Each structure stands twice: as C-alpha cells, then as structure tokens.
Amino acid sequence: MAKNKFLFTSESVTEGHPDKVCDQVSDGVLDTVLAQDETGRVACETYVTMGLIIIGGEITTKAYVDIHNLCRDILKHIGYTHPKYGFDYHTCAILNAIHTQSPDIALGVDKGGAGDQGMMMGYACRETPELMPLPIMLAHQLCRKLAEVRKENVLKYLGPDGKSQVTVEYHNGKPARVTSVVLASQHTEDVVDKKTDMMSEDARREIIEKVAKPVLKKYLDKDTKFYINQTGKFVVGGPQSDTGMTGRKIIVDTYGGAVAHGGGAFSGKDPTKVDRSAAYMGRYIAKNLVAAGIADKLMIQVAYVIGKPEPLSVMVDTYGTGHVSDEKIITIIKEHFELTPHGIIAALNLRDSDGMRYRNTAAYGHFGRNEEGFTWEKTDLAKDLRKYVK
Numbered sequence: 001m002a003k004n005k006f007l008f009t010s011e012s013v014t015e016g017h018p019d020k021v022c023d024q025v026s027d028g029v030l031d032t033v034l035a036q037d038e039t040g041r042v043a044c045e046t047y048v049t050m051g052l053i054i055i056g057g058e059i060t061t062k063a064y065v066d067i068h069n070l071c072r073d074i075l076k077h078i079g080y081t082h083p084k085y086g087f088d089y090h091t092c093a094i095l096n097a098i099h100t101q102s103p104d105i106a107l108g109v110d111k112g113g114a115g116d117q118g119m120m121m122g123y124a125c126r127e128t129p130e131l132m133p134l135p136i137m138l139a140h141q142l143c144r145k146l147a148e149v150r151k152e153n154v155l156k157y158l159g160p161d162g163k164s165q166v167t168v169e170y171h172n173g174k175p176a177r178v179t180s181v182v183l184a185s186q187h188t189e190d191v192v193d194k195k196t197d198m199m200s201e202d203a204r205r206e207i208i209e210k211v212a213k214p215v216l217k218k219y220l221d222k223d224t225k226f227y228i229n230q231t232g233k234f235v236v237g238g239p240q241s242d243t244g245m246t247g248r249k250i251i252v253d254t255y256g257g258a259v260a261h262g263g264g265a266f267s268g269k270d271p272t273k274v275d276r277s278a279a280y281m282g283r284y285i286a287k288n289l290v291a292a293g294i295a296d297k298l299m300i301q302v303a304y305v306i307g308k309p310e311p312l313s314v315m316v317d318t319y320g321t322g323h324v325s326d327e328k329i330i331t332i333i334k335e336h337f338e339l340t341p342h343g344i345i346a347a348l349n350l351r352d353s354d355g356m357r358y359r360n361t362a363a364y365g366h367f368g369r370n371e372e373g374f375t376w377e378k379t380d381l382a383k384d385l386r387k388y389v390k
Contacts, residue, residue: 007179009167010135010256012143015078015363016160016186016237018244022046023253023362025055026246026268028074029065034270034353036063044098044268048244051087056097057268067096074359079150079160084188086240113307114341115273119262120304122282123255124290125297127175130377131287132368134175136256138166140364141215146185149210157203159186161237168219178219181212182227186237198232253366254279259299267362271350272341274304278311280376281344283367285337287377292385294329296321302339309340323389332388336381348375 013020026044033040040061047054053071075089082088124131142164150158165182168175191203207228213220247265251257263275271277286298295318303313316329324332333339338347345351357373370377 003171004173006170007167008133008135008170008258009165010133010139010251010258011163011165011182012136012139012252012256012364013164013249014143014146014160014162014185016080016147016162017249018048018161018239018242019246019248020244020363021048021075021078021080021239022244022246023249023265023267024074024078024359025053025071026057027358027362028070029055029059029067030268030270030358031353031355032065032070033059033061033063034351034358035355037061038351040270041272042268042270043273045246046244046268047246048239050240051091052093052095052239054095054097058100059098060100067098068094079147080238085159085161085186085238086236087238113309114278114304115306116264116275117305118264118275118303119313120274120278120282120302121254121260121262122279122284122286122300122302123259123298124283124286125258126290128368130368130370131290133256133258135166135168136252136258136365137368138168138178138216138219139164139252139256140368142166142181142183142211144364145211145215146183154210155203155206157188157190159188159234159237161186161234161241166216175219177221178216178224180225180227181216182230183207183211184229184234186234187229189235192233192235196232199229199234204228255367260301262301262303266366267358271345274341274344277341277344277348277350278302278304278339280348280350280366281337281339284348284376284378285333288379288381288385289329289332291379291382293389294322294324294332294385298322298329300333309342311339314339328388332385336385350375 025046029044030042033042042059044057071094072089080087080089127134128137146162149155162185167180169177169179191200193200208226246268250261266276269276282300297319299317301315302311316326
C-alpha cells in the first residue's frame with residue numbers, strides 16, 4: 001500500500017526566552033498568592049524589555065507578595081546572572097503596577113460562575129507514551145536539553161535564551177522520521193570565529209552531538225537537516241534583543257498546533273479563570289478517554305459565558321478513530337467529569353500550591369508532563385471508562 005505522507009512542525013522555547021520569563025514571573029506571583037490564600041484571585045501580566053520588568057494586572061488577596069525579590073529569584077534560577085547575557089537579575093529595574101480585580105467580574109465568580117466567556121480545548125493522541133503529539137514533545141525535550149547542558153556546564157558558552165523547532169514526517173498518520181531540526185541558542189563571544197564573525201563550526205557540531213542527537217535518536221536518519229543558529233550567531237539575546245509578554249506562547253504551551261487553541265493564555269491566572277482550568281480539564285478528559293481506548297485521538301471543546309457555572313456547549317472530535325460514537329462520548333463526559341469551575345477546581349485540586357506548582361508549568365509545556373502537581377495528566381478514570389468499549 002502506498003504511504004500517505006505529510007510533514008508537521010512544532011516549536012518550543014527555553015525558560016530564558018523573554019516571553020517565557022514573563023510567564024514564569026506571572027505564575028510565580030500566582031503561586032505565592034495561593035500558597036498563602038487559596039481563595040486569592042489573580043490575573044497577572046508581565047512585560048520585559050532591556051533592563052526592565054513591569055508586573056501588572058489584577059489581584060485580590062490577603063497574601064503578601066514581595067514582587068521585587070520574587071522577580072530576582074526567578075531570573076537567577078533561569079540563568080540571567082551576568083551582564084554578558086544582556087540582562088542581569090542583580091541590576092534590572094522592576095516596576096509593580098498591580099491593582100485589585102474588578103468588582104463587576106467578582107459578581108459572577110463569587111457565585112461559582114466562569115470568570116470569562118470563551119472556548120477551551122483539550123486533546124490527546126497515541127503518538128507518544130504521554131498521549132501527546134510527537135513534534136511538540138520533541139521540541140520541548142530539545143529546549144530542556146539546551147537548558148540542561150547550559151546549567152551543568154557541558155556547553156559553558158550557551159546563554160539562557162533559545163528556541164527549537166522539529167519537523168516530523170508522517171506515514172499513514174503515524175510519525176516516522178524527523179526531516180529537520182532547528183536550534184537557536186544564545187551564546188557568548190567565546191565561540192565566535194574571529195575570521196568570519198560567526199558561531200564556530202565546532203560549536204555547531206557540539207550542539208548537534210550533545211543536544212539534538214541524544215533527544216531525537218531513532219527519528220534521525222542520514223537525510224535529516226540541522227539548522228543551528230542559522231543567522232550565523234546569537235550573542236545578543238534575551239530581553240536585550242526582544243521584548244517579552246505573558247501569554248504569547250500559547251501554542252508552545254498546548255499541543256504545538258496539532259489542534260486549535262481556544263480561550264486565552266494560561267500563565268498568571270488563578271483557577272477561577274476557565275481559560276486555564278477548563279483547558280486543564282479538557283486535557284484530563286481527552287487523556288482518560290484515549291487511555292481507556294474509547295478513541296485513538298480525541299479533541300474536546302467546552303464553551304462558557306461569564307457568571308454561569310455550566311458550559312454552553314461540549315463538542316468532541318475523534319477524527320474517525322472513535323470506538324464509540326461522538327454523541328455517546330459526550331454523554332460519558334457529562335456523567336464522569338466535572339465541568340463547572342468549582343467542580344473542575346475540586347477535581348484537579350487546582351487551588352493547592354507549594355509555591356512552585358504553576359511556575360513549573362510556565363516553561364516546556366502545560367501538558368504531557370507526569371510531574372507532581374500536574375493533576376490533569378492523571379489517567380485515574382481510564383480503568384472505569386473501559387467498560388464503554390465493546
């Protein structure tokens with residue numbers, strides 16, 4: 001049988017990317033509030049540019065947040081520890097512009113309603129053990145590897161800012177090989193060839209050998225193309241070269257473009273915001289249904305209106321892989337899963353934070369990570385749901 005081939009690409013960014021710096025600060029504020037006040041309301045936005053971070057948004061809480069020390073601790077952890085990276089946690093300016101939540105919004109949320117209107121998506125598929133699309137998982141792993149070799153001084157010349165991109169070739173709907181790999185990583189002048197004023201070929205080869213190959217392994221072949229710092233060099237990076245804002249990497253945060261993204265960004269929002277909590281529940285539902293064998297691939301969309309607890313609509317698409325009808329699946333969802341904001345928060349224990357829970361989600365994706373605190377990744381209902389599969 002002839003192979004039906006197509007290419008699909010996803011990207012990720014490192015924790016030192018300016019947008020991800022902002023996501024981590026916003027979620028760091030959220031964690032600090034929830035650790036002291038589990039009913040605190042947070043909608044925190046962060047903006048970063050050369051030498052400056054601005055934190056704004058709406059917070060209603062009894063908790064105290066030391067914004068300045070929190071920002072500096074996060075920047076230090078990421079690795080902005082020296083002026084050579086163009087941004088230094090010791091000396092950057094920090095501006096706090098936070099105020100309280102609108103009482104008009106609180107009217108609906110206090111009664112258990114959704115904090116805003118919108119539609120949220122959940123997705124799962126059988127491409128990886130994590131039930132995630134392979135391209136985004138590989139892209140995240142590459143960025144994690146960039147951070148690992150930097151922090152462990154394996155490649156001492158790397159800086160905190162970086163990006164990855166992976167193109168996967170599919171045969172008959174299944175991932176077969178990686179056709180191209182893009183890695184852009186900030187680096188110091190130490191590996192700039194003085195003759196060409198470009199990153200040295202030795203450094204490029206090192207990144208391929210110590211970052212790309214250990215991650216991609218079986219998906220590489222002799223025809224795979226590598227693009228390492230394709231402009232030539234990447235010395236000026238981080239907030240020195242690009243501004244960053246909370247919520248600008250929503251496709252990186254979710255499924256790498258494999259399905260639509262509804263609602264808005266996640267970071268900096270407490271669980272009463274269905275942009276975040278309903279998207280987490282959507283992932284939980286999709287993952288349990290796929291793990292139960294009800295479908296091999298499944299997307300769910302849930303829609304809300306501000307102030308009303310129950311969703312306006314629930315839709316599923318199994319892309320022809322369902323072993324149960326879509327109508328039956330919606331019935332199963334309504335019988336087994338909570339879809340009101342209060343129900344979602346309780347089912348996934350979303351108000352609990354140890355001071356790092358949501359900050360941990362703010363880089364390398366919110367989904368496909370079987371780590372402590374990622375309660376939406378559990379498949380604890382899959383066993384009971386298998387009874388619906390003939």
